[in-house]
Amino acid sequence: MRKKVSIVGSGNVGATAAQRIVDKELADVVLIDIIEGVPQGKALDLLQSGPVEGYDSQILGTNDYKDTANSDIVIITAGLPRRPGMSRDDLLMKNYDIVKGVTEQVVKYSPNSILIIVSNPLDAMVQTAFKVSGFPKQRVIGMAGVLDSARFRTFIAMELKVSVENIHAFVLGGHGDTMVPLPRYSTVAGIPITELMSKERVEALVKRTRDGGAEIVGLLKTGSAYYAPSASTVEMVEAIFKDKKKILPCAAYLEGEYGINGYYVGVPAKLGKGGIEQIIEIRLTPEEDAALRKSADAVKELVSIIKV
Numbered sequence: 001m002r003k004k005v006s007i008v009g010s011g012n013v014g015a016t017a018a019q020r021i022v023d024k025e026l027a028d029v030v031l032i033d034i035i036e037g038v039p040q041g042k043a044l045d046l047l048q049s050g051p052v053e054g055y056d057s058q059i060l061g062t063n064d065y066k067d068t069a070n071s072d073i074v075i076i077t078a079g080l081p082r083r084p085g086m087s088r089d090d091l092l093m094k095n096y097d098i099v100k101g102v103t104e105q106v107v108k109y110s111p112n113s114i115l116i117i118v119s120n121p122l123d124a125m126v127q128t129a130f131k132v133s134g135f136p137k138q139r140v141i142g143m144a145g146v147l148d149s150a151r152f153r154t155f156i157a158m159e160l161k162v163s164v165e166n167i168h169a170f171v172l173g174g175h176g177d178t179m180v181p182l183p184r185y186s187t188v189a190g191i192p193i194t195e196l197m198s199k200e201r202v203e204a205l206v207k208r209t210r211d212g213g214a215e216i217v218g219l220l221k222t223g224s225a226y227y228a229p230s231a232s233t234v235e236m237v238e239a240i241f242k243d244k245k246k247i248l249p250c251a252a253y254l255e256g257e258y259g260i261n262g263y264y265v266g267v268p269a270k271l272g273k274g275g276i277e278q279i280i281e282i283r284l285t286p287e288e289d290a291a292l293r294k295s296a297d298a299v300k301e302l303v304s305i306i307k308v
């Protein structure tokens with residue numbers, strides 16, 4: 001039997017994630033949205049790509065949570081995207097109400113699912129889904145670090161004119177202005193980038209990574225990035241379904257790791273069939289530790305506003 005993934009929010013990230021999942025035949029997909037017709041139309045369109053692309057995955061569009069029943073993974077992308085000049089944090093209260101309501105419905109029909117949250121502000125929204133769902137922490141995961149490190153990898157590849165496949169990048173912390181890219185753990189064929197470029201260039205790439213989302217929002221004018229965000233989400237889905245034990249940066253609920261207790265913050269995590277199977281702790285320099293703490297404080301501030 002094929003696995004089942006439900007995607008809440010059939011907008012840019014949701015529909016593109018659906019496309020990537022069926023392209024890889026990872027699962028059957030249910031697309032759901034509050035807007036009538038949109039998930040149905042996009043699902044039908046994707047289904048009709050099957051004969052050309054050669055996939056047999058089923059795709060259903062719906063406005064009824066009953067159709068999401070017994071999903072193995074539920075991806076939550078519902079919410080409002082950022083507009084130019086709008087910070088992720090401006091979205092906080094609007095998306096809190098949406099994610100809370102969505103999680104209640106999802107949990108009712110798929111009590112054994114793994115939740116991957118994408119809606120922004122990411123760290124606060126995943127904390128919302130965790131508290132509202134009552135699921136164990138292993139089964140509620142936030143997507144941000146894979147995207148942030150993909151952006152960093154892209155910029156490193158552009159700078160050094162090498163294959164993106166040679167590059168590993170390491171990004172910790174919250175998704176936002178306080179994310180913490182770690183250059184000394186970011187490597188090209190195993191060589192730290194600090195050996196391959198000047199401090200100034202490293203800092204310039206770190207800055208571009210940190211502002212990576214805003215750069216795209218500024219160019220698009222309406223809406224925000226979705227190709228790389230959907231690719232990043234589907235890498236997590238694949239790691240879970242294939243039980244790959246892949247270490248990816250994820251927003252994970254910390255209980256003492258990195259000295260942080262009771263909050264979702266981006267850390268390296270091992271993803272397998274149980275969701276987050278382990279959090280990898282590394283020793284940080286005092287500077288990195290201070291940056292991570294600042295990042296965690298930003299998450300705490302948002303969480304204190306929504307009181308979850």
Ligand SMILES: NC(=O)c1ccc[n+]([C@@H]2O[C@H](COP(=O)([O-])OP(=O)(O)OC[C@H]3O[C@@H](n4cnc5c(N)ncnc54)[C@H](O)[C@@H]3O)[C@@H](O)[C@H]2O)c1
Nearest residue numbers: 009010011012013033034078079080081118119120143229
């Ligand atoms: N974590 C990340 O790294 C990351 C990256 C990209 C986007 N995002 C976030 O993901 C979210 C989606 O982005 P997008 O570009 O797909 O936006 P979008 O506007 O294209 O799609 C969002 C969809 O959610 C739907 N929606 C709204 N309220 C809903 C509800 N109560 N139930 C079901 N569906 C509902 C909307 O109708 C819309 O179709 C945004 O919050 C965005 O900021 C996060």
